Structure formats: C-alpha cells, structure tokens
Amino acid sequence: MIAALIGLIVVALAAAAAVLYTRAQLAAARREQRLQEERLGQARSEAEQSSRALLLQAKEEALRVRAEAEEEVRDRRAEVARLEQRTAQRDETLERRRVEIDGREQRVEQREAELEQLHAGIDEERGRIGAEMERVAGLSQPEARSEILGRVEGELASEIAERIRAADARVRDEADERAREVLIAAMQRHAADQAGETSVTVVPLPSDDLKGRIIGREGRNIRALEAATGVDLIIDDTPEAVVLSGFDPVRREVARMTLEKLFSDGRIHPARIEEMVAKSRTDIALLIKDEGEAACVEAGLRGVHPELVKLLGTLRFRQSYGQNVLVHSRETAALAGMVAAEIGYGEQEAREIALFHDVGKAVEHEVEGSHAIIGAEILARLGRPAAVVNAVRAHHYDEEPRSVGAFVLLTADAISAARPGARRETLASYIRRLERLEAIANAFDGVERSFAVQAGKEIRVMVRPGKVDDDVATVMARDIARRIQAELSYPGQVKVTVLRETRCVEYAK
Template sequence: MELWVSVLLGLVIGIVIAAGIVFWAWRTLLIPQQHRLDALRQKVDEEKSKVDRMQREAEAKLREAEAKLRDANLLVREELQRERERLEQEYRDRREELLRWERRLSQREEQIDRRISQIEQREQTLKQEEQRIQAMRAEIEELHRKAQQELERIAELTPEQARQIILARVEEELQSEIARRIYEAEEQIKREAEERAKKIIATAMQRCAVEVASEMTVTTVSLPSEEMKGRIIGREGRNIRTFELLTGVDLIVDDTPEAVVISCFDPIRRETARLALEMLIADGRIHPARIEEVVEKARQEMEQRILQAGQEAARAAGVDNLPEGLLKLLGRLKFRTSYGQNVLDHSVEVAHLAGMMADELKVNSKIARRAGLLHDIGKALDHHMEGSHIEIGIDVLRRYGEPEEVIHAVAAHHGDIQPQTVEAVLVLIADALSASRPGARRESFEAYIRRLEQLESIAKSFPGVDKAYVIQAGREVRVIVKPDQVDDVMAAKLAKDIATRIQTETQFPGQIKVTVIREVRAVEYAR
C-alpha cells in the first residue's frame, strides 16, 4: 500500500514537474512565437488592406481617366466638327469670292476688248490724220521755202542775216515779257505781304526800346588834385612808363585841370587801364610794383565784369544754357561798337526783335532769339583773328556745339548766303531794323559823302538813266529815267538791277530803297 502511495506520490510529483516544465516551455517558447505570429498576421492584414485600398484607388483613377478620355474624345470630336464646318464655310466663301472675281475678270476682259477695238480705230484715224498732217507739212514747207525765197529776193538778205534780225526781235519781246511778269509777280507779292509784314515789324519795334550808346577811343579820368599828376608820372617817368607797358594804352597827362586821358583803340584795354588808374588814385601808393599788382587785379575784375555783362545780356534776351566761353565773348561785345552803336546792346535788341516776330509767325522763337543774340559774336574776336566776323562767329559757334539752325542764321544775317529757314530771315530782318532805326548808328562825314557818291554813280551807270539823287541820309536812291528809252515795265527791272548791284558792290547798314521814276510830259502851245 505504501508502495502504491509512494508510486502515486512520485507519479503526482512527476506529473506536477512535467506540468511545470510544460507550463514553463509554453510560457517561454510558445507564447512569444504566438505573439510574433499574431503580429505577422496583423501586418499581413494591414498590407492586404493597403493593397486593397491601392487597388480601389487605382480602379477609381482608372475610371476617372476613362471618363476624362471620353470627355476629351467628345471635345476633340466637337472641335473637329466645328473646324470642319468653319473650313466648309470658308471654302464656300472663297468659292463665292472666286466666282465674283471671275465675273469681274470676264467683265474687265470685255471692257479691254472694247477698249482695244476703240484704240485700233483711233490708231487708224491717227494714221490717216498723220498722213494728212504730213501732206500739209510738206505743203507748208514748200510755201515757207517759196516765201523765204521771195523775202530774200525782196529784202536782199541772207538767211543768216534774217535769222539774226528775228532772234533780236524775239529776244527783245522776251525781255519785255519777262520784265512784265516780274513786275506783276512783285506787285502781287507786295500786296499780299505788305500788310502782314507791317503789322509784325511794327509790333516788334513797338515792344522793343533800347538806349543808344556812342563810344570813343579815349577815356577821361578825374583826379582829386593836380599833385596826383606828378605821382602818376613818377620819378623820371617810371610810373607812367610801367603803367603804359602793363596796360597797353597811352596815358596823356596834359594841361587839362584835374584830369588825365587814357587813349587806346581797344576798349577792353582802355577800360582795364581806367579801373587800374582809379584804384591807384584811391589807394595813393603809386610805384612800379604796386602798379603791376593793381593792373593784374583790374584785369581779374574786368574778366568778372565781362562774364557778368554776358550773363545779363543772355538773361535780358531770354536765352539760356549758354557755355561760359560764349558768355565771356558776349560780354566783350559790351566794349565794342559798330558805327557808334554798342554791339552788345545791338545783339540784345536783335534777339528781342527776332523772337517777337517769331512769336507772331508761330515759328521757333528760341532759335530766333539765340541766333539774334549770337549773330555778331565774331566781332569779339575779329581784331585778333583773320576773316570776317561772320566766318569767325561760325567757327566759334561750331566749336561750342551750337545747333545748325543757329549757325545757319548767323551765316546768313548779312545775306552772304541765301537764308534757308524762317528764323534766319527773321534774324536778317531784325539786324537791319536795329541798325537802320534813327539814331542807332553814325559814321564819319567823309565816309558818308563817299557812300552817297558811290550810290549815285552806280545808279547813273545804267543805260536810260537821266538823273539820280540819294535822299533820306542815304536810305533811298531816286532814279529818273528817260521815258523814250525805258517803259513802265522795264522801270521795275531797272530798279531791281540797281538794287542788286548796290547790294553787291557796297557795304551799308540797314537797307536802301531804290525808286525809279518815269515821267512823260506833253507840251503844246496855243497861238
């Protein structure tokens, strides 16, 4: 019994041990493996669900693509249908247009055929007319030959002599006809332009008023006392010699009470010397070193005055953006005169006149004013350079880059070249107006007499002139012609020829009027 109990107990203990071992093996080995299997199964399920989802999305996109493809095919078919309809309509339009052109061409061909038939008929008519004309020409030539032979027999002239007579007569008739037409054209132009020209010029002159300045070649400087003359002369004349050497003037110390005279043809040097002398007199220290210092200071002040004068002139004329070099040249014109007229004042006056006339005519007034102000710029250098003031002025303006319109107006303001622009004509007119108005200019009595005699001699040199008189201070030449040699038509041509020759052979400020007078007197006595 105990044996069975022991065996049973051992069996139970073995079973318990085996169960513990199995439990331990199950917990240690089988449970993790089960977990891994569950995880793998879960991943497989997830992957399967992803695949299913991707499959569904792919199927949806496929269906969507198929729908879009169907829509695109439908749109393409509709577009193709519309394009086909458009091409068919265009084809029908082109066909109708071609049919219209075909009908027009057929009509044009019919017209051309009719025109050709008409031309052929006319050619035939012309041929007949040409044959008739040739026959008439031959008949006329025969008559002309017989008439010429008869004339030669009657007049006893050779063909060359008769030709010369006929040519002379034709030339005379042509001259008369040309003179008549020139007279008629000039009269018509005068009638049309006189009223407007008077209005424009009168308006410009009324709006412009400047002073008249007369310059000389000497300047008088007042002294505070007679003692100052000796100090100016200096010991053995060293002060006056130094002063004259540095300034380039002649200093005249004579018996004039409390005054000395500065003489020089160059107004700038004369003005510089005047400034220097006044500075020396005010300072009281007069010796060679001080004279040299004061003269240099006067030159610098003179340069500033020249630049200031140019700036003021440009501002007064309404011209801007002038280079400093041109402003200095303009300022030098303040000390230059022409027939007693100050050239800078004259230039400003010309700029005003040209600008106002340009405004009246609605043309470029800026170019007119600029050219009017700069038209005599060459006179600032004509004492130092070769050539006329026009040539010098053109070179200076080109060097400073002035516009070609301004340069052309400057070149044409004395009529040396033909004006090509309205502004150039206005500058020429303004220059003549400024120079010819009463009191603007003066000249020596001898030169004045020589100019009048030259004008009279030019007028009397033409054939048919009986007498010639210069009146109105040389502004008008009145020519009395012989009525039996010059008719009314030839009088106009004679006036033009005299004016042209005066303009070519003489120099004069302003303009000269030429008046030709033809008078016929019939006298009879009653007895």
C-alpha cells in the same frame, strides 16, 4: 417809603413816555400809509392815462397803416389793369400781324405758282427756239457752244494773259506788304541806345597836379602802368584829362578803372599800380560775367556754358561800325523773337541764334578768320544745337543758310544794323553819298533839280513838265532806283520820288 414812591413815579413816567412814543409812531405810520396810498392812486391814474394815450396812438397807427395798404392795393390794381390793357393791345397787334403774314404767304404762294407756270412756258419756248436755231444753222447746241467758246477764247487770250500777270503782281505786292508789316512791327516794338565807336578813352583828372604823379620820377609810374595794362597813356596839354589809347577796349577799361582807383587811394607808385591793375581786372571779369548773364536772362536762356557767358559779356567792350556789339546782339535777339512770332517760328530758338550770332567778335582779334565761322566753331564746341550753329555760320553767307532760323537772323541782323542811327558813318562819307545821290538823279534828261532828304533815305526829283509826262516820270523813277542800286552802297533802302508839277498863272486886270 419815599424811595418806593419815587420808583412808582419813575415807572409811571416811563410808561407814559412809552405810550406817547407808541402813539407818535402809530401816527407817523398812518401818515406814511396815507402818503403811499395817495402815491399809488396817482400812479394808477397816470398809468391809466398813459395806457389810454398808447391805445389811442396804436389805433391811429393802425388806421394809417390800413390807409397806406389800401392805397398801395389800389395802385397795384391800377397797374395790373394797365398791364392787362397793354397785353390785350399787344395780343390784338400780334393777331393783326399774323393775319397779314398769312395773307402775304398766300400771295407769295400764288406768285410762286405763277412763276413756275411762266418758267415752264419759257423753257418750252426756249426749246422751240433752240430747235429752230439748230435747224437754221445746221449745228447742234454742243457744237455751237464749242465754236463760240473757241472764238471767245481766241479774242480774249491777250486780256486773260494780262489779267494773269496783274494777279501775279498783286500777289507779289501783297506778300511784300505783309513782309514789310512784319519787319516794321518788329522795329517799332524794340528800340535800343547805340554807342559810338572809339579807340581812345578820356579819363578826367581831379587836378593837373596829378599828371606829374602819374608820370613819376623819370617816367617809372607811366611805364609801369603801360606795361601792366598794355595801353598807351597820352599826357599832353589837355586840361585835367589823360587819354588812354589802345585797340582793345577791355584793356582801356582796365586802365581807366586803375587810374580812378589810384586817384582815390592817393598812392601812385609801381607796386601800387600793379596791385590796382590786378583788382581792376578782377572787377572787369565780374562785370563781363554779369553782362553776359543779364543778356542770357533777357533772351530767356538758361543753363548757358560759363565760357559762352563770358564771351557774350566781353562783347560789351567791342564796337562794330560805331555800334556796340552786345547792344546789337541783344537788340537782334529781341527783333528775331518778334519776327519769329509773326511767322510762326520758334521764338526761343530765334532769340538764341540772334544773341550768339556775333560771339566770334569777342575773340576775332586773337583767332584768324571770319567772326561768323569762329563763332559757329565756339558754339559747336560748347554744345549748342546744330540749327544754331548753322544759322550763325551762315549769317554772312560763309555757309548756305539751311533753316528758317538762319533767314530770321539775316532779317533781324539787317534791321538792327541798317536802321537810321544804328551805325555811324563819317561826315565826309555821308556828304559824298548825298552828293552822289543827287548827281545820279540830275544826270537824267528832263530833271530840273533833285534833293536828297531823310538822311539819304529818300531822293526827290523835280522834272520839267514840258519834257517829261506822267508815263515818262514813272519809268524815270524806276530807272533812277536801278542806277542807285547799281552804283551806290547804302544801309536800308532809298525811296525815289519823281515830282511833276504844271502851274498855270493868269492875272485879272
């Protein structure tokens, strides 16, 4: 019984707890619902406020844009009005000018009609005058014209001849000036370094102790070196230097390279000397080939015979009047190309002719004869064109030049050889030439003193103004130039300048 009562009590308590819990949940749900409704109302209020603010802002922006558009329209209308006004003014101006031009045309037509009437009257008057003159003179117009022209021609014959001579002189001067411009342009566009002529080579030594090792026991090393290279070794008191003497520069270069190899190797004996000489000769052969190929490439030549390339490279070790022959040949090729371009001749053929023109100097110490003839025979044997062969053979007039290329070569060769610094002369001969220049000028009557300047390229002559007037000075300059041409040998040309100065001095006291 008690247990049943307890069970009822527990059930009642559970039911009461459930009812209380349910009520609490319902109260919480109602509170949450009220909070949600409050939040929703607040959000709606905020949305309405935001929408009203956006709407107000949009209206303000629309009003601003409309105001700007209206302002722009007003500006455009004002601009259009100004343009229309300008156009109207321009039309008015053009209309006024058209009216003025029409008036001028009318006046011109009226003036032309008056001139035609005047010309007709003049022609009629001229006819009457001519008829009257024919009646008085007893000659017709053709007869009178012939007689007058005959008299005028007789009186002006000397003047006509003088004008013809002046025209011929002017043409010659213009031709000479054009030729000088061509040559000067070619010379100015190309410059090259020049090498001095020498028959000895000085080899520096790391120390004087090597001189004894070069000589060797009882001179066997120096004898082996001289026999292998064909060069004389001069070992004297010159500090740290050995002199190689020989006519052939290729042999001297082989000897120089051999000595340098021996110095770096440190072993100096006859067998080693022969081995190093062989290596040096191989290196020289490669150097000669490279130099020849470089010269051909510079001149734009392809497919040149290997033997001709070798001979061309050998010119690197040849000298002529102090000028390196390969450098001279390359320079002459460049100058010939420029001259040919100026006169409309083939540049490639001109460069080929000039590059090979001294190739005979590579073998002239082995073959007897002029280097021009030797070079032409080599070129003919190796299949070069006949124009090239003729130009090379004729560049020292061993054969008559027969082509434009030959004369281009003569010009370029003279430029390269004769310009200042290209070829060296000894100091003594240089001084003698300058003294002789001054002596020739001083020999003329009326000369006060003279000065050779510009390395002998110009002679300036001061004359006494009391004895020499302007006409005599002109003749004297020509006579001095002719005498210099007849008595002196010189590269290029010598400018003769005769200066006549009169000074009048007075003192204010």
